[in-house]
Amino acid sequence: MTNIFLSYARGDDVQRNDPATSWVQRLARDLTAAKFDVWFDRLSLPSRGLTFHQEIRDAIAACDRLLLVVGPQAASSEYVQQEWQFAWFEAEKVITPILRQGDYPLAIPELALLHAEDFRDDSQYAVHLKELIRILNDPPSTLGKLIGVPSLPAHFLSRTDRLIPLRDAVRSGLDTAAPFGGTAARQQFHGIAGTSKQVGVHGMGGIGKSVLANLLAHDREIRKAFPDGIVWVGLGSVPILADLMRRVHKDLGGDGAFATEHEGKLKLKELLADKALLLIIDDAWRREDVDAFDVLGPRCRALITTRDAGLLTSLGGTHHVVELLTDAEALRLLAVAADKPLAELPAEAHQVLQHCGRLPLAVALAGGLVVAGTPWASLQKAFERHKLEFLENEQSAEPQHRNLWKTIEISVQALPDEEQTRLVELAVFPEDEAVPEAAIATLWEQTGNLDDLDTQQLLIKLKRRSLIQVTASGTADSSSIGRVSMHDLITITASVAPSRCMSKSRRWTTSC
Numbered sequence: 056m057t058n059i060f061l062s063y064a065r066g067d068d069v070q071r072n073d074p075a076t077s078w079v080q081r082l083a084r085d086l087t088a089a090k091f092d093v094w095f096d097r098l099s100l101p102s103r104g105l106t107f108h109q110e111i112r113d114a115i116a117a118c119d120r121l122l123l124v125v126g127p128q129a130a131s132s133e134y135v136q137q138e139w140q141f142a143w144f145e146a147e148k149v150i151t152p153i154l155r156q157g158d159y160p161l162a163i164p165e166l167a168l169l170h171a172e173d174f175r176d177d178s179q180y181a182v183h184l185k186e187l188i189r190i191l192n193d194p195p196s197t198l199g200k201l202i203g204v205p206s207l208p209a210h211f212l213s214r215t216d217r218l219i220p221l222r223d224a225v226r227s228g229l230d231t232a233a234p235f236g237g238t239a240a241r242q243q244f245h246g247i248a249g250t251s252k253q254v255g256v257h258g259m260g261g262i263g264k265s266v267l268a269n270l271l272a273h274d275r276e277i278r279k280a281f282p283d284g285i286v287w288v289g290l291g292s293v294p295i296l297a298d299l300m301r302r303v304h305k306d307l308g309g310d311g312a313f314a315t316e317h318e319g320k321l322k323l324k325e326l327l328a329d330k331a332l333l334l335i336i337d338d339a340w341r342r343e344d345v346d347a348f349d350v351l352g353p354r355c356r357a358l359i360t361t362r363d364a365g366l367l368t369s370l371g372g373t374h375h376v377v378e379l380l381t382d383a384e385a386l387r388l389l390a391v392a393a394d395k396p397l398a399e400l401p402a403e404a405h406q407v408l409q410h411c412g413r414l415p416l417a418v419a420l421a422g423g424l425v426v427a428g429t430p431w432a433s434l435q436k437a438f439e440r441h442k443l444e445f446l447e448n449e450q451s452a453e454p455q456h457r458n459l460w461k462t463i464e465i466s467v468q469a470l471p472d473e474e475q476t477r478l479v480e481l482a483v484f485p486e487d488e489a490v491p492e493a494a495i496a497t498l499w500e501q502t503g504n505l506d507d508l509d510t511q512q513l514l515i516k517l518k519r520r521s522l523i524q525v526t527a528s529g530t531a532d533s534s535s536i537g538r539v540s541m542h543d544l545i546t547i548t549a550s551v552a553p554s555r556c557m558s559k560s561r562r563w564t565t566s567c
């Protein structure tokens with residue numbers, strides 16, 4: 056039996072000829088009669104407050120499909136958005152939208168390309184119900200596997216206006232790409248009939264490039280377009296290219312048996328020649344590192360993220376820039392990161408936002424401090440007191456960097472000294488590499504006498520505060536939370552912050 060999670064906004068749930076009864080209830084009844092198991096009554100949840108509860112996540116995770124009743128209220132509802140976003144990006148569920156009110160294209164842009172049965176006219180209900188039942192019984196399409204793709208942040212903004220053009224750019228020309236041989240097979244990065252096979256994303260550190268690339272990787276339309284998988288390669292400033300190539304080769308079913316980068320490139324080219332795959336090259340610093348992965352077959356595409364716009368210019372292809380959040384986005388991110396409904400954010404939250412400078416990393420960290428129990432007013436005061444002087448920092452010209460560093464420093468200093476020390480110790484691991492929990496446990500056992508449980512608890516705490524990211528290990532080991540990575544801006548700030556009061560000769564000082 057197919058399990059369906061029915062997502063809707065109460066405000067859209069009107070039965071035109073009989074306002075007292077629920078249209079959604081009628082739909083649920085009819086689908087149940089058609090042998091679907093329908094989960095829809097989220098209002099009956101005992102702890103259904105205003106935030107996104109575990110019960111909802113569990114219910115969505117247990118369903119086969121999410122049926123979304125689209126209307127103006129659903130399009131603007133935070134709850135509905137959390138439901139479909141969780142289903143789409145994280146729980147890998149098929150979403151079937153239906154239009155109850157409003158117009159085409161659907162008011163939820165991410166879903167606008169999906170077919171939505173038209174349920175606006177009640178006199179046509181039976182016809183559309185029959186078609187909906189047929190659609191719901193269709194087997195779901197094959198999705199490309201996510202290979203090495205990090206987990207999404209616990210709370211995320213889908214940043215639609217950037218995601219959709221990126222999705223279009225990445226898929227462009229795919230339909231015309233010949234699967235095997237011919238001219239198309241000889242095309243490498245630069246494309247088919249004028250279409251580029253690589254798409255670049257640039258923007259300053261902490262602006263959300265990697266999260267955007269990650270959202271794209273999780274997008275079902277992208278996963279349908281690349282049935283052989285979405286492969287993530289994190290480069291960073293000093294990548295060990297041969298190791299990364301070996302990992303990709305093995306992950307795609309090869310033997311990874313090559314000694315040099317040159318050999319690796321040839322073998323990867325051979326392997327990808329007939330695959331439909333998206334390669335995400337995250338955090339590129341140098342042209343030659345990107346060139347090492349110039350291995351794409353005609354049905355492959357590459358997405359490259361970098362802080363360096365010049366690097367993308369030298370590569371050619373289409374470019375997208377990630378800019379600061381809008382005020383509205385920053386507010387929404389602060390609400391989700393603080394685990395509070397938007398409407399309940401106090402006036403101080405707006406002032407906190409001003410200090411964060413609309414930078415996602417800074418906003419996420421500020422939200423993490425609230426989750427950790429810091430009252431809004433104290434947070435605001437901390438920002439006001441904390442006057443940083445950036446003396447010779449090459450990034451100091453940008454006011455948003457000052458905001459970022461200030462937020463990172465406040466977040467680090469909100470931890471007890473011992474925990475700050477543990478966080479700083481994570482800098483011993485190679486930059487940009489996700490470290491297994493077990494390796495951290497070994498380190499912290501030596502340095503801080505922490506046992507496995509202490510380590511796990513501290514990692515969970517750091518994750519909740521957005522100071523680290525955790526990627527599920529993908530193994531059956533349920534005792535591990537996964538692999539851990541830390542944003543390099545946090546590594547740098549965390550390393551400097553605790554000692555800054557002792558050494559005034561640092562390249563920047565604070566008013567400590």
Ligand SMILES: Nc1ncnc2c1ncn2[C@@H]1O[C@H](COP(=O)(O)OP(=O)(O)OP(=O)(O)O)[C@@H](O)[C@H]1O
Pocket residue numbers: 208210211212213214258259260261262263264265266267338361362388415416417419420521524542543544
């Ligand atoms: N869309 C988003 N939703 C929620 N949080 C986000 C989003 N974008 C960014 N963040 C927060 O900001 C942090 C930094 O984002 P991200 O790692 O994507 O930056 P970046 O642009 O890739 O930086 P860098 O150039 O240093 O690699 C994330 O770890 C997350 O906490």
Ligand SMILES: [Mg+2]
Pocket residue numbers: 264265266337338360
């Ligand atoms: Mg990044």
